[in-house]
Amino acid sequence: MIHSMKFGQSLQELLLIRGWSAARLAKTLNIDASYVRRWIQGNRTPALHTSYIDNIAEALCDGLDRDYKKATRAALFILLGMTDESLDEATTLQNRVRQFLHESQVYTLTLDSVSRKNRKQTEAQAVVSKLLEITHREPKGLSPNQTSMKVSATTHIPPVLPHKEAILSAAITMLKSALQDQEAGNERAIYLTFQSELDYFDGYPELHHEWQQTIIQALRLGWSVSHLCRLNKNVERSLQLVNQILAWTNYSGAYTLYYFNKYGIDYPAQEIILIKRKGAIMGYATEQYKEVDAGLYLNEIGAVRVIEKYVEQMLHNTEPLIHILSQNDYFELNVSKDRKPGSHYMCAHDLSYLTVPLETMEMYMRLSIPDEHERLIHWKRIEDTVQSFYRDIQHFQMRHIYPMKAIEELVRTEKYVQNPYFRPTREDIKVHLLYLIELIQTYDRFEIALIDDHKYDLIHRAQFDIKGDHTVAIGVNPRNDIHPKVELIAIKEGTIVNAFQEYFNDIWEQINPIYRDKESIISWIKDKLVLL
Secondary structure: OOOOOOHHHHHHHHHHHHOOOHHHHHHHHOOOHHHHHHHHHOOOOOOOOOOHHHHHHHHHHOOOOOHHHHHHHHHHHHHHOOOHHHOOOOOOHHHHHHHHHHHHHHHHHHHHHHHHHHHHHHHHOOOHHHHHHHHOOOOOOOOOOOOOOOOOOOOOOOOEEOOHHHHHHHHHHHHHHHHHOOOOOOOOEEEEEEOOOOOOOOOOHHHHHHHHHHHHHHHHOOOEEEEEEEEOOOHHHHHHHHHHHHHHOOOOOOEEEEEEEOOOOOOOOEEEEEEOOOEEEEEEOOOOOOOOOEEEEEOOHHHHHHHHHHHHHHHHOOEEOOEEOOHHHHHHHHHHHHHOOOOEEEEOOOOOHHHOOHHHHHHHHHHHOOOHHHHHHHHHHHHHHHHHHHHHOOOOOEEEEEEHHHHHHHHHHOOOOOOOOOOOOHHHHHHHHHHHHHHHHHOOOEEEEEEOHHHHHHOOOEEEEEEOOOEEEEEEOOOOOOOOOOEEEEEOOHHHHHHHHHHHHHHHHHOOHHHOOHHHHHHHHHHHHHOO
16 A cells, blocks of 8 residues: 555555644645645655655654544544554654655655656657648548648638647637737737636647747737736646746847636636737637537638737736836835735845945945945945844745856856956855854754856746745846846736745755755865865
């Protein structure tokens, strides 16, 4: 029984017997509750090199030797296939719980490994250059009398799209055709909805790649994309939106994401993909309740205009999820978000000013901002944020992710990667790195992780700063030298803030454990200090 039970199921059984919630276990382990929920849901499994299994077993067995916990002990014995007589000094209840979780952990990780291997083999067979040929294959489930819907950039799109593959191919064709139209003028606008439980392209990786590239090309050419989504409690679905935000932001064209809440309300999926003044695809769930499986293509100007008005009315009654900020507004946001107590997760391309001693930071400000009035405004913001940092570091988890090369470049060139105005001396750099070591050693809840060049792609898209469960501040990096501006964004909707926390946690878990270990990181920084 143990070997065939997944880790999430095993943990859930233990929590039910103990009468604990995921939040209760998370608090006991001093980790974020989203970690435990992801374990239970089967979205993640603790790695073998971590101490999570030992800590969980210790937490769940604490106090079970008391008389009033006899019923709980008995329930555990039944789950573990044990009796009181089977316990001895070598085999305690805690050891049996640890073994139970470990065997489930190994079983689940083995399944995950096989799944990843199969998925990689499948993805390796995909050839994007033959995309339309792949798209035109007869989809599974069609009767012999049904013909596969072949759609390409040069073919006519039929009015009825009888299956999902045809809808996706037609959407790509419609968009590519619009991009080639030199007479689009000022009407270069795309409207999309995301109301279904599943994204349009789930299960179609080749088509998804082609769609992403086509949308990005539209944004590069200055087209606007208005994206309306329905938010719910589906974490994986929210993570798709996080990736969409990071992938479609900071181009010549504007990407705007709007949202409305429909928690607890379920209805057949309906989606719209519309190119203003060009065409529209209406997708419907006719058999697959949670995703579109049939659609209609409209290109008659009157019909398209009707759908445009309908979508515009939908957008009028929603809220923007992404707030584009000026630099000054971004600075003010950092202060206001940090005034609220809470955890702090940062993913940055250079060391945060929070790791710089206040005296050194004050000197940097004098050097970089000659105007006294402007300098005082910035200095007040920094003081407020630092004060919040020291208030929270004693009570909440704080994790920062930095690239190794940021520290290596600082030591080698005596310049900050993204703060060229600071102009530190060798002594300033020593003071900064020693202070960073002091923060790591002094505060148990403050951790940093270092990303090497092999994993740098995990953070190359953007820098982001998550405070509590209420705010994400994002800086999306320039896409090229022609468009060098960093796009500054704020998101304050709780569902997507939580999704960003999951996104951060996923990056954190993918970093080599030695580059998350405090002693190893301190030793590595000390090695760099020797070079100064």
